Amino acid sequence: MARRYSVQRQRGFTLIALFCFVLLYLPMVTLVAYAFNAGISTSNWEGVSLRWFHAAAANERIIDATLRSLTIAPIAGLIATVAATMAALATTRTAPYPGLTFKYAFINQPLMVPEIVTAVALLVVFSQVKVWTGYSGLGYLIAAHTAFCIPFAYLPIKARLETMDLTLERAAADLYARPWMVFRRVTLPLLWPGILAGFMLAFVVSLDDVVITEFVKSAGQETLPTYMLGQLRRQATPEMNAISTVFLGLSIAVVTLFFFLSRRKD
């Protein structure tokens, strides 16, 4: 009699899977550990300290870059979410109409073209616009971020709209609510979780962006990721570990939040 086959117990697969989890977390744990190292050398452990967190928090270039990141992300995220909500309303809950596929393709385009290509394209065009207009402020970065944030904000909003019940809106319309009233009092409150998820996605994606920002930014417009990119090419100080640890903590917080929000629904 052969050994009984079990779907759950594929020893080879389990081993590879556990190996993968170790593989995924070992480098991140190393990164965090070095952030708490008291010494500057990364090969010697000299005891636990918050020295590098203090150093990073006092570094003016880091503060400057952080503030810039925190200026761009909410603005780009907000504009992208409003535009994406409107676009989602225009592209769902309808029979296919001429131009619908075109709209899908257009909105998802930033996801399909390699980031480096969009980055050089924006570099070429914006550098010319800078010459023509003489304006070299944050507007370019905000425009670029808004564009690639739209598809990310669009996805959860569209998903939410597609699963929403149409009858409530119809009922409101039957009770003589004007279209705007129906939207404000019925559609919008129902759509709210999708909009919130879309905004959070857009915010995080904007905050994380390196490549496009690196090419679009004017002199002195470092964001936190481009500042880190510049530092990491040289021998980085543990200040970078400290910043990364904070970033990592934020990602874990966001994912945990989503995790529990989606769980509560079930």
Add this chain to the structure above:
Amino acid sequence: MAQAQDIIRAAARRDIRNRWWLSSPALAIIFLAAIGPLFVVVLYSVMEKGSYGDVKYWQFSGQGWFEVLFERDMFDNTVSLADAHLSILWRSVKLAAITTVVTLILGFPTAYFIATRPRHRRDLWLFLITIPFWTNLLIRTFAIQEVFRNEGLLNVVLMKVGLIDKPIQIMFTDAAILLGMGYVYLPLMVLPLYASLEKFDFRLAEAAADLYAGGFRILSRVIVPIVRPGIIAGSILVFIPSLGSYVTPRLLGGGKSLMLGNLIELQFGQGRNWPLGAALSISLTAIVMLSLLVYVRASSKTEVRHG
């Protein structure tokens, strides 16, 4: 009767018009800050190279595209294949393909493992995959740097144990780029694979086992054919960003091992050859679009078959 139909038709037209107005802000922003500039790049690829790293407007030339594949000798005007570009192009495709295969070999068992856990445990394992997925790419690349550097974790441990007496040089090699991309893109492989495997009815595998199929046959004849859309989705999701990868080769390849993304940057920076950079960008985009097309074809075909 005819009048009623006219009214309905007019209402439908108005609805479509309103829908265009509603979507116009999103379309306009994406046109101005993504698609429009892409068309400018297409134009630049067929213009004459300027002397200061720009182009001579409206002077058309095929030089940019010519230089993607060939080079002209400065002295005797002979034409030969552009080895430098071709080797980088080849390396990009090769590294992206190997990354895809490696992440598939590691990602499939991982997704299988998660999908076969009891339901209440699954979320936790999935959560552990989602965290690296949502962590900044730069930070994950930095993390892998911390392991592979000459004074990094791996070399320190190996030297303490006494297996080696001087650090192994991993950074700034093709291997470093490969390991880095594999690490960074593994979650992109696991998530779609899991989505497919989660829907797989594992009783089919048990039925095959009852009919005396061995473990490998169950895998190759039952599981893989059914979860193929997930395998294709994962492979495309890993292949595309690997091919256009910029940050990982820049940090781990250190300017010695370039990929297509870095070559493109070089042409717009120090190389001062915008038409060539533009032509390379369009080529990269074309390869990506083609892979997407293959993906769409493959996934729609499987739907029809199982539909």
